[in-house]
Each structure stands twice: as structure tokens, then as C-alpha cells.
Amino acid sequence: MRVTYPHMGLISIAFHGLLRDLGLDVLPPPPITKKTINLGVLHSPEFACFPLKVNMGNFIESLELGADTIVMAGGSGPCRFGYYAEVQREILTDLGYKFKMIVLEPPQERAILLEKLKELGAKRSWPAILRTLQTTWRRIKALDEIHAQSLRIRPRELAKGSTTKAYEKALLPLAAACTPREVSQALRTARKILGGVPINTEKKVLRIGFVGEIYMLLEPYANLEVERLLGEMGVEVDRSIYMSHWIKDHLLLKSLGLAGNKPTKKAAAPYLNHFVGGHGWESVGDTVRYAQRGFDGVIHVLPFTCTPEIVAQSILPTVSREQGIPVLSFSLDEQSGEAGFQTRLEAFLDLLEQRKNRVKFVAP
Amino acid sequence: MGVRVGIPRALLYYHYYPGWEAFFRALGAEVVLSDETTKAILDRGVRDAVDEACLPVKLYLGHLANLRDKEVDYIFVPRIVSVERKRYLCPKFLGLPEIARFCVPGLPELLDIEINVYERYHKSKQSLEKLASLFGYSKQAGKLALQEAKVAQKAYEARLRQGYTPQDVFCGREKKENGRIKVAVLGHAYNLNDPYTSMGLLEKLREMGAEVITTEMMLPEEIKRGNDFLEKEIFWTFGKELLGAAFHLLDEGSIQGIVLVVSFGCGPDSLICELVERIYRREKTVPLLMLTLDEHTGQAGVITRLEAFMDMLRWREAI
Ligand code: SF4
Numbered sequence A: 001m002r003v004t005y006p007h008m009g010l011i012s013i014a015f016h017g018l019l020r021d022l023g024l025d026v027l028p029p030p031p032i033t034k035k036t037i038n039l040g041v042l043h044s045p046e047f048a049c050f051p052l053k054v055n056m057g058n059f060i061e062s063l064e065l066g067a068d069t070i071v072m073a074g075g076s077g078p079c080r081f082g083y084y085a086e087v088q089r090e091i092l093t094d095l096g097y098k099f100k101m102i103v104l105e106p107p108q109e110r111a112i113l114l115e116k117l118k119e120l121g122a123k124r125s126w127p128a129i130l131r132t133l134q135t136t137w138r139r140i141k142a143l144d145e146i147h148a149q150s151l152r153i154r155p156r157e158l159a160k161g162s163t164t165k166a167y168e169k170a171l172l173p174l175a176a177a178c179t180p181r182e183v184s185q186a187l188r189t190a191r192k193i194l195g196g197v198p199i200n201t202e203k204k205v206l207r208i209g210f211v212g213e214i215y216m217l218l219e220p221y222a223n224l225e226v227e228r229l230l231g232e233m234g235v236e237v238d239r240s241i242y243m244s245h246w247i248k249d250h251l252l253l254k255s256l257g258l259a260g261n262k263p264t265k266k267a268a269a270p271y272l273n274h275f276v277g278g279h280g281w282e283s284v285g286d287t288v289r290y291a292q293r294g295f296d297g298v299i300h301v302l303p304f305t306c307t308p309e310i311v312a313q314s315i316l317p318t319v320s321r322e323q324g325i326p327v328l329s330f331s332l333d334e335q336s337g338e339a340g341f342q343t344r345l346e347a348f349l350d351l352l353e354q355r356k357n358r359v360k361f362v363a364p
Numbered sequence B: 001m002g003v004r005v006g007i008p009r010a011l012l013y014y015h016y017y018p019g020w021e022a023f024f025r026a027l028g029a030e031v032v033l034s035d036e037t038t039k040a041i042l043d044r045g046v047r048d049a050v051d052e053a054c055l056p057v058k059l060y061l062g063h064l065a066n067l068r069d070k071e072v073d074y075i076f077v078p079r080i081v082s083v084e085r086k087r088y089l090c091p092k093f094l095g096l097p098e099i100a101r102f103c104v105p106g107l108p109e110l111l112d113i114e115i116n117v118y119e120r121y122h123k124s125k126q127s128l129e130k131l132a133s134l135f136g137y138s139k140q141a142g143k144l145a146l147q148e149a150k151v152a153q154k155a156y157e158a159r160l161r162q163g164y165t166p167q168d169v170f171c172g173r174e175k176k177e178n179g180r181i182k183v184a185v186l187g188h189a190y191n192l193n194d195p196y197t198s199m200g201l202l203e204k205l206r207e208m209g210a211e212v213i214t215t216e217m218m219l220p221e222e223i224k225r226g227n228d229f230l231e232k233e234i235f236w237t238f239g240k241e242l243l244g245a246a247f248h249l250l251d252e253g254s255i256q257g258i259v260l261v262v263s264f265g266c267g268p269d270s271l272i273c274e275l276v277e278r279i280y281r282r283e284k285t286v287p288l289l290m291l292t293l294d295e296h297t298g299q300a301g302v303i304t305r306l307e308a309f310m311d312m313l314r315w316r317e318a319i
Helices: A010-022 A034-042 A049-065 A080-095 A110-120 A126-156 A162-176 A181-194 A216-217 A228-233 A243-256 A262-268 A280-292 A307-323 A339-364 B013-026 B037-047 B056-071 B097-104 B122-136 B137-163 B164-172 B201-207 B219-228 B237-252 B267-283 B297-316
Strands: A002-004 A069-073 A100-104 A206-212 A235-239 A297-303 A325-332 B004-006 B030-033 B074-076 B079-082 B109-110 B114-118 B181-186 B208-215 B257-263 B287-293
Touching: A002 A049, A002 B079, A010 A126, A010 A162, A034 A049, A049 A069, A049 A080, A049 A216, A049 B037, A069 A080, A069 B181, A080 A100, A080 B267, A100 A110, A100 A262, A110 A126, A126 A162, A126 A181, A126 A228, A126 A235, A126 A243, A162 A181, A206 A216, A206 A228, A206 A280, A206 A339, A216 A228, A216 A297, A216 B114, A228 A235, A228 A297, A228 A339, A262 A280, A280 A307, A280 B257, A297 A307, A297 A339, A325 A339, B004 B013, B013 B030, B013 B137, B013 B164, B037 B056, B056 B074, B056 B097, B079 B097, B097 B109, B122 B137, B137 B164, B181 B237, B181 B297, B201 B208, B201 B257, B237 B257, B237 B267, B257 B267, B257 B297, B267 B287, B287 B297
Parallel strands: A002 A069, A069 A100, A206 A235, A206 A297, A297 A325, B004 B030, B004 B074, B074 B109, B079 B114, B181 B208, B181 B257, B257 B287
Antiparallel strands: none
16 A cells, blocks of 8 residues: 655645654655646646645656555535545546545544544554654644744845755754654754844844635645745745644534634624635635734735635725735636736735835824 | 515525515515626626626626615525535525625625524524514514415425426426427526526527426435435535436436536536536436536527537437
8 A cells, every 4th residue: 555645735744744654655746846737737627726636636646656545635515625535536537547545534523534544554553543643743833833933034034045945954854753752853953943044133024914725825836935935025924824723723623612713703703704615714804813913915815716715805805995904816726827926926015015114104 | 665675686596586585575575686687787797796706606796786776675695504404505605795795885785694504494594583573573473474485485396396497487487398308407597597698598408309307307315316326425505416416317317418507617516517527428328518608608609509419419319
């Protein structure tokens, strides 16, 4: 059994670690390239959302390299994501691949989830599996922390690109660690590596909140590396969703019958007081919160035709006007070109700079 | 003079109008429908909606603007989250009151009660009964109105099962002689029945000699049977119905052809119709035609494709 999985930003590292530590033979999908996207697009329904297509590219590349088992996440709707795996399985079967697809179905059935993990790592004892889960949880938190730190440092770096280089180096020990203790040690090392990047602490930077659909937020290839681009243009980006928050809300709190993410929902209430699937509710609420926290602007990313985010998109212009925060919405898919993207970002930053200066004049 | 309640002739109008109408009538309200779709109504909706919204949502917004101009007191824009246990409607129905409010300027007050029976019935029933108090009626009167709505809705759905389309019922069309070729036409009722955006395709197919079958004409048991082929249950009601109908009819071998009608930008259909298409292509027994509707779809092109498709079905029958 050679197991593979889809990419999703740093989650890939955590997921790889989880499967490896369960004692499985893991075949990570090759890094996403133009070729991955082309393959995925070729074999996906034309109007499926972009993440489904990228997943397909990952799966095909891995199957070609000899993977025979795919681990994928499921869901109970109403967003399309919950039904991806079912469609992907049929397409890959029609393409003639022989494989098994194991679908982990959060959030409802935690017991079944554990059963499936057990099925995967059948040879491990329960205590060993639980320890692996603990390692994974710590690893996810550590990866999130390092990512957030890189976003704060990058706009202030003295040498362009030094943060990204250090960030990539910092991730290596986190990927390699195999026990909770090793993760903690790796985190200390990673912090030091990033902390060593020379920065200008005095520099005044723009602050932009980053909201939208979770895959587009987390997978740099899909969002055209907007966090890095903005950072190198001197902008401090604050990402609204991290995997560790998501797990806390959806797997831990929900299974205890508690509602997660209260502040965001409260902030959204005057505009949207109901879930709409995916992250539509969060996109609205987080935009309000960024305005309240005095951010200069918000960037909203969504896969082209994403249903929950279209609800958000319908509401955001009003939020932007009433809360006084500029919002730039990017709907992305295989056709989004980098050239136009860069230009729109630059124009947006110009606008934010102007507003900032104006505000300064008015308020002495 | 009763209160004037506007109902857009779009989206779930095709599923629930008889029930809604009976409900508001029983509460002494005057029900005002938006006009039949015209190019102007669609254009208006396209202008107000975000670019990426699906065609039916754009059209819905156009009908809201049309009702606003009719000076109604309220517009009924319910938030219909779920109409059966453990299944949802598409996310756009979950946020429909907000899409309406924030995209179409100057609307009157929206009656945006929530219908959600995902877990239990009780709350949705209560919110309907509460609506009665807004019209100055007691809770008891609300209960009665709900009863009347149920009766009207049941009668409507029974008519649909007899082989009538929603548009047949609304226009009081009697059934003509059945065509010889049985064709399933599957897609959202609001796409198939809107005379403008569907270009009257159900009627056209009948004129070309087809006996048209839609999901509404099928029995719940048949839909359920069709869904047994799936590994994982579908969590959208309309998706479940479409797939169930498609698989059941394929398995039963009772249709000569199938037409899938999807609207540009529809999220759920992008997956559901993909599955249907794959399974039909694997079996290779029933020809399938896929039609995508958007605001630029030309009538001529669609008719040509339908004609060619019907010709092909006829030849297959002949040999
Ligand atoms: S089901 Fe499809 S057509 Fe209907 S509202 Fe949702 S996206 Fe639009």
C-alpha cells in the first residue's frame, strides 16, 4: 500500500507526517506545477471549483508514480467540497487507475474517523495512534505559528527574499520531527531561524487582512502566492484562517456541541446571521473584524463560482462601505493570470496608501 | 384592503407557489406575482447580481426589482436551508435574503423567515405561525393557514406526478396526446419552467414528439431507488432528485433519451451532472444531451440541438 493525499499549503507537511508516523508507506504528491494544473483541469468537470481540479492533478501525478491509496477529506455540505471525493473517484476509475480511496468524513463522526485512521495504520496500537495524533496536532500548531511569524517579518526584511528563504529552512525540522518532544524542539529551532532574518523594526507598513475560502487561503499556488507578493511589497498580511483554528472549531468544539468562532460570527451578524456553507460567513465576519481592528484593507479570495463565497461577495461591498475598509475580491481558477493580478494588487496598495495619508491629515 | 405580499416568479416559486399562495391568502393578504420573465427583467438582475452568480439567482434579483416597482408592502424571500432531514439546498438559498437585500436597492421589507428541517420540523413550523401575527392574526389562525397551504401544496404535487409540468399547472394547460419517444429532461424546475430562459424547451420537445419526464413526475420511492447506487448520500435535495431520477430511469430502461439542463455557474450541478454523464456514457444504452443555459444562450442554437437529438432518437428506434 502506497498512500498519497492532496496538497493544501502547510497541511501537506502535517498530513505527510501523520501518515508516515502511522507507519505507512507515503508517496507525497509532487509539488504543484503548471503541469499539475493542466492535468487536473483536463480531467475535471469544466465548472467544478478550482480546488477539485488541483486535487485531481495531485492524484493523477501520484498514481502515475505508483500510489495505490488516496486519503481525502469529505464533508456533509452544503458546500461542494463534501462531495469532491465521490466525483474524483469516478473520474479516476474511468481513467483506468486501480486504487482505493479512503475518505475521512469530518465533522460529525469522530469515532468513525478514529476507526478509519486505525484501518490505515492497522499495525499500530491505540496508544501509538493517539500519540501520533498528538504529534500531528502540535506540528500543525507549530507550522501555523511559523507561518504567522513569517508574515510579520517579510514586509520588514532588509534583503528581499531573505524571509522566504529562512521560512523554507525553518519548515524542514518541523517536517522531520516524529514525537511531541521533537516537534517542540523543532519549533524552537524554526523560531530562531526566522528570528535571524535582518529586519527594519522602524518601518511603517500597511496591514491587510486575508479572508476567503479555506483552500484558496492556505494553498499558495492557488492564491498566486499573494502573501509572499504582498510581503515583498512591504505589506503585513494577517491571514484569517489557520488550520489549527479550523480543527479546534470543527473537530473539537463541534463534537462537544459547542459553537466555534464566536467573535467572527458576532461581527458578521448585522450583515449575515446564518451559515451559508464553506467559509462565506467567516469571510463577512472577518472583514468586519479587520475594519474594527484598524487594518488598512482586506483581500478576499475565492474559487471561481464558489457558492458560499458568492453570497459573501454579494454582501462585502456594503460591509466595505459601511465599515470604511477597502476590499479587493479575487476569484481565481486555472485562467487567472499573474500579470493582471500584480497590477490589481499594486493599484489597491496605492489606494490604501492614499487613504492612510489622508486619514493622517484629518486626525491631528 | 389587505396587505400586498410580493412573490418573485423565480427559483422556488416553481416548487412551492401553490402552498405559499394558499398560506398568504388564508391570512387575508393579497398575493402579487412579479411579471413573467422578459429580457428587461433578466438584464436588470444581471446588472444587480455579482458577475459570478448563477443564471437563476440573477434572474431572481430581476424579479425582485420588478416587484419593488409594483409597490408591494412585503416581498416573501424565505431562507430555505433544508426541506428534508439531513439534506440542504444550495448555499445560495441559505443566503438568499442577504443576496437580495445587499444587491437590489430600495426593496420593501422582506419576509425572510427561516425554513430548516435538517434536524427538526418544529422551529420552521413556529416561524410560519409567527408570520401570521405580523398580519394581525392569532397563532390559531396561523395554524389554519398552514393547514390550507399543505392541502394546496399536496394537490399541486399530485398533479405534477400525473405528468404535468409546473408551467402546465400554472397556465392551466391540459395534457395533450403523449409523444412516442420518452425523454427525461432533468434540471432545476426553475430552469426548465421559466418560459424565457428555458426558451420553452419542454413544450418544444413535446411538439417534436417527445413524452417528457421530469423529476417532479417521479415517485419518491423511485428517486430513492436510484440513489441506492451511490456510495455516499447526496446532501443536496435537488441533486438527490436529479441523480435518483437519472439512475432509476437508466436502470429501468424505460427512456429513449435524456437531456440534462444546467445553468451556467451552478455549483451543485457541476458535480451532479458530471456523475450522471459518466454513468450514462459507461452504460452506453441511452443517448444524453447536455444543455448549458446562460444569459447569452441563443434560442436558435438550442432548438437545432434538440431537433438533431430527437432525430437521432427516432433513427435509433427505427433500426
Ligand atoms: S443550485 Fe445551482 S442554479 Fe440553483 S441557486 Fe444553487 S448554484 Fe444557482
